[in-house]
Amino acid sequence: MKRRYAVTLLVLALAAGGVAHAQDRFPRPEFKSDYATPTLQVPNAPDSVYEFIDLGVLAAAVIAMSAIALKLRSRNAIFVLSIASLVYFGFIRRGCICPIGAIQNVTLALADPTYAVPLSVVGFFLVPLAATLFFGRTFCAGVCPLGAIQDLVVLKPIKIPKPAAAVLGVVPFLYLGLAVLFTAAGIGFVICRFDPFVEIFRFGSRLEILAYAGVLLGIGVFVARPYCRFLCPYGALLSVLSRFSRRHVTISPTECVECRLCEDACPVDAILPPAGGAAGGTGEPRRASVRRLTVSVLLIPLLMAAGAAGGKLLEGFFVRLSPDVALQTALAAEKAAGTADAAEETRLFRESGETEAALAARVDRTKAVLSIGSALFGAFVGLVIALKLLGLAVPPANTSYVPDRAACVSCGRCFRACPQEHVRLRGRINSPTSLE
Amino acid sequence: MKSKKPGKNPKKKMTRREFLRVGARAGLALGAAGVAGGAFLRGRQTADLRWQLDPDKCIQCGRCATHCVLTPSAVKAVHAYDVCGYCELCSGYFKPNALLLDTAAENRLCPVSAIKRTFVEDPYYQYTIDTDLCIGCGKCVKGCQSFGNGSLFLQAMHDRCVNCNECAIARACPARAWTRLPASAPYMLKGKSRGSGDAKK
Numbered sequence: 001m002k003r004r005y006a007v008t009l010l011v012l013a014l015a016a017g018g019v020a021h022a023q024d025r026f027p028r029p030e031f032k033s034d035y036a037t038p039t040l041q042v043p044n045a046p047d048s049v050y051e052f053i054d055l056g057v058l059a060a061a062v063i064a065m066s067a068i069a070l071k072l073r074s075r076n077a078i079f080v081l082s083i084a085s086l087v088y089f090g091f092i093r094r095g096c097i098c099p100i101g102a103i104q105n106v107t108l109a110l111a112d113p114t115y116a117v118p119l120s121v122v123g124f125f126l127v128p129l130a131a132t133l134f135f136g137r138t139f140c141a142g143v144c145p146l147g148a149i150q151d152l153v154v155l156k157p158i159k160i161p162k163p164a165a166a167v168l169g170v171v172p173f174l175y176l177g178l179a180v181l182f183t184a185a186g187i188g189f190v191i192c193r194f195d196p197f198v199e200i201f202r203f204g205s206r207l208e209i210l211a212y213a214g215v216l217l218g219i220g221v222f223v224a225r226p227y228c229r230f231l232c233p234y235g236a237l238l239s240v241l242s243r244f245s246r247r248h249v250t251i252s253p254t255e256c257v258e259c260r261l262c263e264d265a266c267p268v269d270a271i272l273p274p275a276g277g278a279a280g281g282t283g284e285p286r287r288a289s290v291r292r293l294t295v296s297v298l299l300i301p302l303l304m305a306a307g308a309a310g311g312k313l314l315e316g317f318f319v320r321l322s323p324d325v326a327l328q329t330a331l332a333a334e335k336a337a338g339t340a341d342a343a344e345e346t347r348l349f350r351e352s353g354e355t356e357a358a359l360a361a362r363v364d365r366t367k368a369v370l371s372i373g374s375a376l377f378g379a380f381v382g383l384v385i386a387l388k389l390l391g392l393a394v395p396p397a398n399t400s401y402v403p404d405r406a407a408c409v410s411c412g413r414c415f416r417a418c419p420q421e422h423v424r425l426r427g428r429i430n431s432p433t434s435l436e
Numbered sequence: 437m438k439s440k441k442p443g444k445n446p447k448k449k450m451t452r453r454e455f456l457r458v459g460a461r462a463g464l465a466l467g468a469a470g471v472a473g474g475a476f477l478r479g480r481q482t483a484d485l486r487w488q489l490d491p492d493k494c495i496q497c498g499r500c501a502t503h504c505v506l507t508p509s510a511v512k513a514v515h516a517y518d519v520c521g522y523c524e525l526c527s528g529y530f531k532p533n534a535l536l537l538d539t540a541a542e543n544r545l546c547p548v549s550a551i552k553r554t555f556v557e558d559p560y561y562q563y564t565i566d567t568d569l570c571i572g573c574g575k576c577v578k579g580c581q582s583f584g585n586g587s588l589f590l591q592a593m594h595d596r597c598v599n600c601n602e603c604a605i606a607r608a609c610p611a612r613a614w615t616r617l618p619a620s621a622p623y624m625l626k627g628k629s630r631g632s633g634d635a636k637k
């Protein structure tokens with residue numbers, strides 16, 4: 001009983017003197033016994049060297065994948081390497097950091113002077129981009145763990161109607177634009193938050209994300225690689241670079257015999273049929289196609305201006321997505337209503353002792369970024385749509401079945417289906433010294 | 437390689453396309469290198485970064501236990517023994533209204549009984565956190581911070597933390613206590629340990 005009284009007194013006394021610095025309420029005891037004060041031990045972080053090892057593994061895997069897809073031309077080897085990559089970058093390294101997410105780190109480094117992006121993260125961002133300029137999207141073939149896991153479930157791919165695919169194909173660019181905008185404005189890393197597969201890699205428990213992954217993988221049985229084709233913001237970047245790549249996987253190792261077997265083999269509808277006449281035109285008069293081209297080029301500034309106006313209309317919506325803005329609004333509402341600490345967020349804000357001025361400064365920065373950024377975002381979307389239209393207006397030049405460099409993910413299914421490839425393989429068995 | 441190109445077009449057309457392609461490729465390469473190089477040069481950060489919370493800013497809201505992508509959280513309570521008063525009536529160990537000051541579970545603040553109380557000498561007790569049991573709820577930290585020396589505090593343990601690109605706790609932390617620290621010094625400790633493995637100079 002006496003002790004309890006003492007505690008109460010102690011608590012009261014301390015509560016009254018609560019402003020006293022926490023660290024000197026009780027003196028350090030002077031031990032009479034030979035008790036030695038233990039020192040605080042904390043586990044080391046894994047060595048930075050591992051990040052550079054990861055970067056090395058990434059570069060080696062992309063180069064190996066390029067060699068396999070372009071030279072060795074073995075779908076089985078692509079498959080094996082993609083499984084290895086899924087295990088390493090997915091389940092062992094647990095999905096962070098990845099090139100897709102690195103878009104945000106690079107953006108943040110450009111937008112926020114207090115953030116310094118580590119060299120290895122820049123490397124993760126750059127290596128697949130560089131490889132794609134040389135070899136096409138071999139990173140997507142299976143070095144990317146997100147691509148690899150989706151490729152595993154492609155069982156009954158169906159063809160998507162061209163117009164639907166074209167419209168859905170704009171979504172990754174929207175996602176890219178929003179991810180950059182939200183990172184720059186300090187709203188958050190949306191790519192990471194909505195990474196569908198990271199919960200699988202970490203055996204995590206966020207149910208909504210696991211459900212999202214389940215839906216994507218379920219759809220992915222029929223619509224191959226739905227994340228890669230209709231969501232992935234990094235894929236959007238890669239598809240642009242891949243158009244201009246130095247080399248690219250070829251379907252037939254020699255002459256295309258136009259058997260169309262590859263068309264059915266490609267799960268992502270990335271095979272372009274020959275464009276008709278030997279001149280590579282579509283048969284329509286040259287004047288008409290030139291006119292179409294001119295109109296499409298003139299459309300670029302028009303669509304960009306329209307996009308900028310549209311983006312500006314979304315500004316208010318973007319502003320409200322910022323947690324800082326939401327907090328400031330809630331604080332103002334409470335002040336107006338005279339009720340303090342009604343919501344958890346505002347109560348914790350007051351408890352944290354942060355000043356409203358600091359909050360206001362962050363809100364102002366967010367608003368300033370969004371004021372220009374939402375228009376830029378709109379203009380970017382306008383540009384993407386205009387360039388897609390321009391792409392439709394440029395007469396295709398291919399005279400046989402070729403992979404569409406933007407959409408092809410170098411998975412290797414088409415050349416396994418190509419009869420000329422079977423001729424090549426038989427030839428190789430007969431004369432094992434020949435590499436070609 | 438060249439000879440394998442299926443069905444070449446007439447030379448002139450091919451050349452123009454090829455020219456555009458090479459130009460675009462060079463432009464895109466420069467663009468990508470410029471963006472990445474610019475981003476890197478702004479900070480010149482060669483070391484890798486780790487998430488950590490500043491115990492002086494933390495208000496023990498409890499979100500460290502609930503918002504980490506790991507279950508249990510990578511955040512744990514740690515103890516700066518050289519700041520501790522070795523109190524018999526530890527306000528981080530006992531509930532303030534504990535009826536009997538024995539170590540029965542219902543008298544303890546810690547919901548998972550992760551704190552071990554060992555007798556040192558009269559009237560001093562040592563309090564040790566079992567990191568494997570601790571869920572990072574911060575209840576003990578709050579108790580110690582409010583009525584004690586503040587020797588208990590929370591830290592992200594870097595043998596567990598998977599170093600998310602955007603820490604899920606940092607996003608939710610109402611005290612904005614989280615920052616990225618160099619991987620070589622990824623802790624913000626209290627007491628004498630401050631400075632060892634600690635980024636604050």
Ligand code: SF4
Pocket residue numbers: 249265266267268269270271403404407408409410411412413414415
């Ligand atoms: S490698 Fe062939 S099958 Fe695979 S995506 Fe490219 S064109 Fe389609």
Ligand code: SF4
Pocket residue numbers: 489493494495496497498499500574590605608609610611612613614
């Ligand atoms: S979320 Fe922030 S305030 Fe809450 S316990 Fe963690 S560090 Fe402390």
Ligand code: SF4
Pocket residue numbers: 512513545546547548549550551565569570571572573574575576577
């Ligand atoms: S009270 Fe919470 S933070 Fe403290 S040791 Fe127990 S579980 Fe860990």
Ligand code: SF4
Pocket residue numbers: 487503504505506509510511592596597598599600602603604605606
């Ligand atoms: S970085 Fe990820 S694992 Fe580490 S404390 Fe934050 S949420 Fe948890």
